[in-house]
Amino acid sequence: MxxxxxxxxxxxxxxxxxxxxxxxxxxxxxxxxxxxxxxxxxxxxxxxxxxxxxxxxxxxxxxxxxxxxxxxxxxxxxxxxxxxxxxxxxxxxxxxxxxxxxxxxxxxxxxxxxxxxxxxxxxxxxxxxxxxPMVIILRPGLPVRDLQQLVAFSRTQPRGVTIGTSGVGGANHLPLELFKAATGANLVHVPYRGGGNTLPDFVAGNVDGVLIEMSSVLDLHRDGRGRILGIAAAHRSKQVPEVATFIEQGIDGFVAASxxxxxxxxxxxxxxxxxxxxxxxxxxxxxxxxxxxxxxxxxxxxxxxxxxxxxxxxxxxxxxxxxxxxxxxxxxxx
The missing domain is CATH 3.40.190.150 (Bordetella uptake gene, domain 1)
Structure with missing residues (x-):
């Protein structure tokens, strides 16, 4: 009804x-x-x-x-x-x-x-x-389950953790830079030609994670091919209620949507x-x-x-x- x-x-x-x-x-x-x-x-x-x-x-x-x-x-x-x-x-x-x-x-x-x-x-x-709303999704094989663990893990990696986006200046790029500035995470930006182009490389394990619209990676999260660490929204999503927001994970006021x-x-x-x-x-x-x-x-x-x-x-x-x-x-x- x-x-x-x-x-x-x-x-x-x-x-x-x-x-x-x-x-x-x-x-x-x-x-x-x-x-x-x-x-x-x-x-x-x-x-x-x-x-x-x-x-x-x-x-x-x-x-x-x-x-x-x-x-x-x-x-x-x-x-x-x-x-x-x-x-x-x-x-x-x-x-x-x-x-x-x-x-x-x-x-x-x-x-x-x-x-x-x-x-x-x-x-x-x-x-x-x-x-x-934007999310950060990471390869399931990495020992990271939330954003704070991502920040801590990235600092132990001499070459950082690679995060793909839709390209320099793209919808996902500025939120990534703001996240890095807010947390000090050692994340390496890997720009692609569009959000859709990041996903095959992510699934193949050629990039550690992706900052992207949640709609693009819901299936990857649900079937275990990726793990969404946080959602950049004011409230949790009904689609992934188990995923905490960036704000809940200590990043005050962090909201980003495409x-x-x-x-x-x-x-x-x-x-x-x-x-x-x-x-x-x-x-x-x-x-x-x-x-x-x-x-x-x-x-x-x-x-x-x-x-x-x-x-x-x-x-x-x-x-x-x-x-x-x-x-x-x-x-x-x-």
Whole structure:
């Protein structure tokens, strides 16, 4: 049975969808109905990561609601800059859209000496699709069961403990640097081209651990191929209730999550944005979608996160936090 909260979400989504569809219906006479052909979601990271999984979930939902296929295309490289730039340079007609995350939207541009795009000027946020808390997962063969043991063990290793992330400036990189600064752990950063690319090396034992979205490694933890040591959230997850938060393990205020959002090139018509937002809002209130997001460890978007102004405000806050983290970690643009 649905909860009262789920019912409120459904009513909100229905109202939002109807309002945006009404706006789309008031498009200028003669304008092409949207969508009239397949839509492309560009994921600027390798397949298998949180951005990719969330993109495919919502792609199927938008396909069902708007009546056109939504194709997911992975274009990884340069911490998401290659795929992001391709969308920025595309025609602003709603048929080429970006699946954005902290690495490509927030951290990456701040750590580039010569950014290829201006996040806030060259893209318009459509809506958030979800947020996934970060975790540290370690190979089960290592004598480490929690974060304090990780810190202590790392200090005994002359070459440190290797921790993979999605890349320099990626969604996982800054939390790793902040963790090192907060604990003095001897961790060696191993950057990959996207979160999904770290996992085969981790499973093969070529890297000791990974700092990544919980949704990407739940199965590895559950079947014993990895051990999640801590979750960087305010509260424990229902998916892994046995895992303590970073805060519970003595790292005050340590919260880190990776958002996934849908973005369009600047100049995309309002009716197009409205049609997409209506479909996303309806999907975000669907009990099956909510269950799937929860199963993979993602928090669903709600309220203002399903609108352009609300997502802009969210991103401004994320940019401010990232600048602070970069300064604390002593990272320099390259």
């Amino acid at each position: 649905g909860s009262p909260e789920m019912g409120r979400r459904a009513l909100f989504a229905l109202g939002t969808a109807m309002a945006w569809r009404a706006g789309a219906a008031r498009a200028q006479p003669g304008a092409e109905a949207y969508p009239s052909r397949p839509i492309r979601f560009v994921v600027p990271f390798a397949a298998g990561g949180n951005s990719d999984v969330t993109a495919r979930l919502f792609a199927s939902q938008i396909t069902a609601r708007l009546g056109q296929a939504v194709v997911v295309e992975n274009r990884s490289g340069a911490t998401g800059a290659i795929g992001t730039e391709a969308v920025v340079r595309s025609r602003p007609d709603g048929y080429t859209l970006l699946i954005g995350s902290p690495g490509s939207i927030v951290n990456g541009p701040l750590l580039m000496a010569a950014p290829r795009y201006d996040t806030m000027a060259d893209l318009v946020p459509v809506a958030l699709l979800g947020q996934a 958002f996934v959002g849908l973005f369009a090139p600047a100049g995309t018509p309002e009716p197009v944005l409205g049609a997409l937002q209506g479909a996303i809002s309806a999907a975000a209130a669907d009990p099956e979608v909510l269950a799937r997001l929860e199963a993979i460890g993602n928090n669903p978007p709600t309220g203002a996160e399903l609108t352009t102004p609300g997502t802009v405000a969210f991103l401004q806050g994320e940019l401010a936090k990232a600048r602070q983290a970069i300064a604390i970690a002593g990272l320099k643009p390259e």
